[in-house]
Amino acid sequence: MSEEINDRSRKILEAIIEDYIASAEPVGSRAVTRRHHLGVSPATVRNVMADLEEMGYLKAPHTSAGRVPTEKGYRFYIDALLQVRHFSELEKERLGWRYRLQGKKTDELLREAGKILSEISHYTGLVLAPRFSSTIFHHIEFIKLSREKTLVVFVSSSGLVQNKIIEVDDSLTQRELEQMTNYLNLTLTGLTIHEVKARILQEMAQEKALYDKLMKKALQYSREALQEEGEEEVFIEGTVHILEHPEFADLEKMKRLFRAFEQKSILVELLDKSQKTQGVQIFIGNESEYQEIEGCSLIASTFSNRRGTIGTLGVIGPTRMPYSTVIPIVDYTAKLLSHILEGDAR
Amino acid sequence: MSEEINDRSRKILEAIIEDYIASAEPVGSRAVTRRHHLGVSPATVRNVMADLEEMGYLKAPHTSAGRVPTEKGYRFYIDALLQVRHFSELEKERLGWRYRLQGKKTDELLREAGKILSEISHYTGLVLAPRFSSTIFHHIEFIKLSREKTLVVFVSSSGLVQNKIIEVDDSLTQRELEQMTNYLNLTLTGLTIHEVKARILQEMAQEKALYDKLMKKALQYSREALQEEGEEEVFIEGTVHILEHPEFADLEKMKRLFRAFEQKSILVELLDKSQKTQGVQIFIGNESEYQEIEGCSLIASTFSNRRGTIGTLGVIGPTRMPYSTVIPIVDYTAKLLSHILEGDAR
DNA sequence: GTTAGCACTCCTCTCTTTCGAGTGCTAACG
DNA sequence: CGTTAGCACTCGAAAGAGAGGAGTGCTAAC
Numbered sequence A, B: 001m002s003e004e005i006n007d008r009s010r011k012i013l014e015a016i017i018e019d020y021i022a023s024a025e026p027v028g029s030r031a032v033t034r035r036h037h038l039g040v041s042p043a044t045v046r047n048v049m050a051d052l053e054e055m056g057y058l059k060a061p062h063t064s065a066g067r068v069p070t071e072k073g074y075r076f077y078i079d080a081l082l083q084v085r086h087f088s089e090l091e092k093e094r095l096g097w098r099y100r101l102q103g104k105k106t107d108e109l110l111r112e113a114g115k116i117l118s119e120i121s122h123y124t125g126l127v128l129a130p131r132f133s134s135t136i137f138h139h140i141e142f143i144k145l146s147r148e149k150t151l152v153v154f155v156s157s158s159g160l161v162q163n164k165i166i167e168v169d170d171s172l173t174q175r176e177l178e179q180m181t182n183y184l185n186l187t188l189t190g191l192t193i194h195e196v197k198a199r200i201l202q203e204m205a206q207e208k209a210l211y212d213k214l215m216k217k218a219l220q221y222s223r224e225a226l227q228e229e230g231e232e233e234v235f236i237e238g239t240v241h242i243l244e245h246p247e248f249a250d251l252e253k254m255k256r257l258f259r260a261f262e263q264k265s266i267l268v269e270l271l272d273k274s275q276k277t278q279g280v281q282i283f284i285g286n287e288s289e290y291q292e293i294e295g296c297s298l299i300a301s302t303f304s305n306r307r308g309t310i311g312t313l314g315v316i317g318p319t320r321m322p323y324s325t326v327i328p329i330v331d332y333t334a335k336l337l338s339h340i341l342e343g344d345a346r
Numbered sequence C: 001g002t003t004a005g006c007a008c009t010c011c012t013c014t015c016t017t018t019c020g021a022g023t024g025c026t027a028a029c030g
Numbered sequence D: 001c002g003t004t005a006g007c008a009c010t011c012g013a014a015a016g017a018g019a020g021g022a023g024t025g026c027t028a029a030c
Helices: A007-023 A029-035 A042-054 A071-081 A089-095 A097-101 A106-121 A174-188 A193-209 A213-226 A251-263 A265-275 A323-343 B007-023 B029-035 B042-054 B071-081 B089-095 B097-101 B106-121 B174-188 B193-209 B213-226 B251-263 B265-274 B323-343
Strands: A124-128 A137-144 A149-156 A161-167 A234-237 A281-284 A296-305 A308-318 B124-128 B137-144 B149-156 B161-167 B234-237 B281-284 B296-305 B308-318
Touching: A007 A029, A007 A042, A007 A071, A029 A042, A071 A281, A071 A323, A089 A097, A097 A106, A097 A323, A106 A124, A106 A234, A106 A308, A106 A323, A124 A265, A137 A174, A137 A193, A137 B137, A149 A213, A149 B149, A161 A213, A161 B161, A174 A193, A174 A213, A193 A213, A234 A265, A251 A265, A265 A281, A265 A296, A265 A308, A296 A323, A308 A323, B007 B029, B007 B042, B007 B071, B029 B042, B071 B281, B071 B323, B089 B097, B097 B106, B097 B323, B106 B124, B106 B234, B106 B308, B106 B323, B124 B265, B137 B174, B137 B193, B149 B213, B161 B213, B174 B193, B174 B213, B193 B213, B234 B265, B251 B265, B265 B281, B265 B296, B265 B308, B296 B323, B308 B323
Parallel strands: none
Antiparallel strands: A124 A234, A124 A308, A137 A149, A149 A161, A281 A296, A296 A308, B124 B234, B124 B308, B137 B149, B149 B161, B281 B296, B296 B308
16 A cells, blocks of 8 residues: 655655744645645645655644654654755854863863753753763772761762762771872772772772781772762753743643653663764654653764763754754764863863 | 721631632632631621722732732731741651751752752752852862863862862972872861962962962962852752642743743842841742742741851742741751751761 | 622633635546 | 546634623612
C-alpha cells in the first residue's frame, strides 16, 4: 500500500514541516501550494498528503484541519531532508560567545554556556557537567573546622572544587594533617578520580606493608570523603523561555516539564545517554520514553577536553522546533566549549 | 464615613478571609452566616461587608459576586486577627526536619531547608545564603593548576568554600606558595571576610615596612581573589508547587513569576530587606513594588549563628495563602536552622 | 439596629447556530 | 495514468442566545 517516497513527496513533506514549525498551526493543502511554488495543484498535494499520512509521517488533528508532522515525520525530516547551515567564521566572531565564555571558572563557564544556549535558541539550555569522578585529580587538602569536623577539599586539574565534611581523629595535629596531604597528593596526582578510588583501595590492601599509621589514616579519610560523591550536576538555564511557545499553553504539559526540570534525574539520564555518541544528537518526543517530556525534543552534543568526552550540553523544547537553526547553535557551543577547555591547558 | 472596626466587623472580616483562603472563591453573605455561626443574618453581614469594602478591606470582583480580601484586608488580618499556632515540641519531633538537616554541608543544608519549606507549605521555598563576605575566614589555600592559573580557595569557618582562579607569578615555587598561605592564615584567621578585606588593605598600606616581597605578593593575590566575590546565592526550591494553585492558571502571571525566579535579583533584594529585621516578616502583594511578583506574598524569617543574622529564608506564594499554617513553618525552619548553625560549633 | 423581601445585576454554563477551512471523492482533462 | 477542478461533507472555533443562579443593594417592617 505504501508508495515509496519520491522527490515530490519529499518536497511536500518538507514544506509542510517547515510551515508547521514556523506557524504552529496545522498546514492545509492550499497553504503548501501558495507558500511554496511546487507547480502542482492543491488537489495533488492532498493526494500526496494522504499518502504521507498513511505512511505515518503526518497526521490530522481532525478531519477538517490541515496536517501536522508526527514524530516519525520529524525524524525523517531531520535525517533526510534537513540541511544544517553552519556558522561561518565571521558569524562566529560576531556572536562573541568566545568572549562571554573566556576566563571563567569551570562551573561558571558551564552555566554561562547554558545561558547562551537558551538565549539564542529561545528554548531551555541544559549542560551536564563533567562527572567529578572522570575529572583528573590535582590536589587534596584537609582543613580542620572544629574538634569534630574536618573539611576535605578536592581540586581537579580543571579547577573544579569538590568538598566534604568528615570526622577526623581529633588527636591529629595540623602538622600531621599536612603530612597526610603531602603523601596523598604525591600518590594520587594525575589520576582520574575514578582511578584515585581504585588506587586508594589498592594501597589499602597493601596496608599491612604500611607501617605508617598516618598514611593508613590518610587513605581511609580520603576514601571516606570520596564515598558518596555528589551526584551529577546539571545546569538548567532559561526555563522561562520555553513558556513563550504556544505548545505550553497547556498547563498540564507545562507542569510535567517543570517537574522534570526540578527532579533533574530524567534530564541527567537523557544527557548521559547522548554522552556515548560523539556529535550532535537529537531525541524527538516519545522516542525517549519519558512521560514528563512528552512532546519535547532534545538537541544535544558532547563536549570534551584533551582526555575525551567529559560532558553534554543541549537545548530542550517542543518537538516543533526550528531544527535547522538550533542544531548549529548547539554544535558550535559544544565545539567552542571543548576548545576553551582544551586550549586553556586545563 | 468610615465606621470604626468593631468586634463584629472583625469577626466577619476574619470569616471572609479564611473562607476565601480555603476556597479561592469570592465569599458571599450567605456563606459567611452558614459556615460561621455568628448569630446574625445575611442581610446584616451584607451591611458590614459594604462598610468593609468602603474601608478598603474587601472588594467585589463584580456586582453579583461575593467579596474578596484586598491587600489591605490581608494586612489587617495578619496584623490584628491572625492567631499563629506554634508547633508543640512533640510535633516538632514528629516532623523530623532536624533529622533531615543534620550533618550536612552548609550549602546542602540550606538547599534542604528550602526543599522542606516548599514541600510542607506547598509553595516555593527560598533561602538566601549567608553573604560570603559576612562569614568568618578560616583558611586560604593556593593551588597551582597550570603555568598561568592558580586556584585560590577560601574556606569559611562554617565550611563554605569559595574559590577563584587568578594569575600568579610563575616563578614562585610551591614552597613559597605555602609560605604565603601560612602567613595569610595566620594574619587573617577569625575575621569576617569583610574584615579580611579591610585588613589586607591596611597591611598593604604598611607595605613599605614590609621588607618581604613574598608577603606583599600574598596580600596582593588574596585581594585579587576576593575582589569580585560571587554574588549572593539564593536557593529556590519547589517552583513546581506553586503551579498547583488556581491563581496561576493565568499564564501571564505565571510567566512573570518564573522570570523573577530566573533573575533572582528581585528575590535577593526582597529577602535582603527582611534581613534587617528579626523574626518572621510578611510582604503582601504590591506592598513590594515589584511587578514581577504582583499578587504574591512572601513570608520570610532570618536565621543566624552566634555572630548574628546571616541569612533569610521564606516561602513565596499567592497572596491568598494560609498564613496561619505557613507562618509557623517558616518560623520553625528558621529557628531550627539557626540552632543547627550555632550548636554545630561552626 | 436588625432583618426579611424583592428587584436587579451580571457571571457562568449550555445549547445552537453560523462560518470557514480543509478534506476525500468523483469525474473530467491532457 | 497522473493531475486537476468541483463539490458535498465534516468538524472545530467563534458568536450568540437563553436559562439559571448567586449575590447584591435597597426598602420597609420589626
